[in-house]
Amino acid sequence: MAERTRVVVAGYGRLGAELARGLAQADDVEVVGVARRAPAGAHLTLAGRDVPVSADVPGLLDATAPRVLLEASLPEAAEGHVRAALDRGISPVVATSGLSSTFVEELRAVCRQRRLAAVVAPNLSLGAVVLLHLASIAGRFFDHVEIIEMHRQGKADAPSGTALHTAQLLAAARDVPFSRAPTTRFTLPGVRGGELEGIGIHSVRLPGLVAHQEVIFGGLGQTLTLRHDTTSNESYVPGALLAVRHVLKSQELTYGLAALLGLE
Numbered sequence: 001m002a003e004r005t006r007v008v009v010a011g012y013g014r015l016g017a018e019l020a021r022g023l024a025q026a027d028d029v030e031v032v033g034v035a036r037r038a039p040a041g042a043h044l045t046l047a048g049r050d051v052p053v054s055a056d057v058p059g060l061l062d063a064t065a066p067r068v069l070l071e072a073s074l075p076e077a078a079e080g081h082v083r084a085a086l087d088r089g090i091s092p093v094v095a096t097s098g099l100s101s102t103f104v105e106e107l108r109a110v111c112r113q114r115r116l117a118a119v120v121a122p123n124l125s126l127g128a129v130v131l132l133h134l135a136s137i138a139g140r141f142f143d144h145v146e147i148i149e150m151h152r153q154g155k156a157d158a159p160s161g162t163a164l165h166t167a168q169l170l171a172a173a174r175d176v177p178f179s180r181a182p183t184t185r186f187t188l189p190g191v192r193g194g195e196l197e198g199i200g201i202h203s204v205r206l207p208g209l210v211a212h213q214e215v216i217f218g219g220l221g222q223t224l225t226l227r228h229d230t231t232s233n234e235s236y237v238p239g240a241l242l243a244v245r246h247v248l249k250s251q252e253l254t255y256g257l258a259a260l261l262g263l264e
């Protein structure tokens with residue numbers, strides 16, 4: 001049997017724990033370590049195997065010698081974890097959102113220089129990646145569009161990074177800006193939501209939601225609605241596996257999963 005790809009997962013919160021459990025089930029992957037702030041020095045069991053847990057990412061990488069670091073902690077910790085991986089020739093797959101564009105460009109340059117693969121995937125959900133692709137096609141044929149993103153009530157930021165990215169992508173795929181029907185009299189402030197590049201963006205936060213997005217295009221006598229629903233965090237596992245497998249056969253940085261799905 002081919003050797004399994006050794007992966008350390010940094011972050012064991014909502015995303016990291018789901019990814020660690022999901023990857024540990026794959027025949028070609030072995031999760032050899034998990035990083036979180038606490039409790040340091042502990043172990044956990046994944047797919048029947050004992051896995052070390054540590055807050056010391058460089059130490060964990062040295063002790064476990066992974067091929068891939070799957071970064072799924074928080075933006076303030078991610079850069080340090082990725083640098084520790086690069087220093088050791090370990091390919092990073094970054095699921096953590098909110099990396100600065102400066103850091104992504106630095107990462108791209110280091111990868112090019114060292115012929116090392118990395119994937120930065122702010123959205124691991126394959127359905128969301130396909131929705132973005134379809135939306136950028138549809139946006140060429142409609143002059144009006146609004147985005148409604150819906151997330152769990154505890155989400156700290158609004159709008160979601162995916163909604164912003166969708167608006168930027170929609171705008172970049174057109175020569176002329178979208179136009180937004182004006183409202184002349186507000187009886188309740190804020191009801192039209194935010195606006196980016198002529199695109200209305202609305203954020204809904206409710207218990208019971210996970211991550212959902214609608215993109216509604218409007219034209220003469222017609223609308224077109226694209227909608228994606230994440231019903232559980234398991235949705236992120238296939239995208240993470242795709243990225244982990246990709247770095248084994250690449251020597252550069254790939255941003256987003258669209259290229260890995262043949263959508264670019």
Ligand SMILES: NC(=O)c1ccc[n+]([C@@H]2O[C@H](COP(=O)([O-])OP(=O)(O)OC[C@H]3O[C@@H](n4cnc5c(N)ncnc54)[C@H](OP(=O)(O)O)[C@@H]3O)[C@@H](O)[C@H]2O)c1
Pocket residue numbers: 010011012013014015016035036037038039055072073074075077094095096097098121122123124125236
């Ligand atoms: N790419 C995608 O598709 C996608 C999907 C969902 C979320 N995200 C992003 O993924 C990130 C994590 O989200 P989440 O909901 O899982 O957050 P979370 O539940 O708050 O979990 C964060 C995890 O990071 C760990 N952590 C924080 N600082 C650390 C450090 N210095 N060293 C080691 N571990 C550290 C925490 O450790 P403790 O457990 O000890 O507190 C925790 O396990 C966010 O940036 C989020 O926006 C991306």
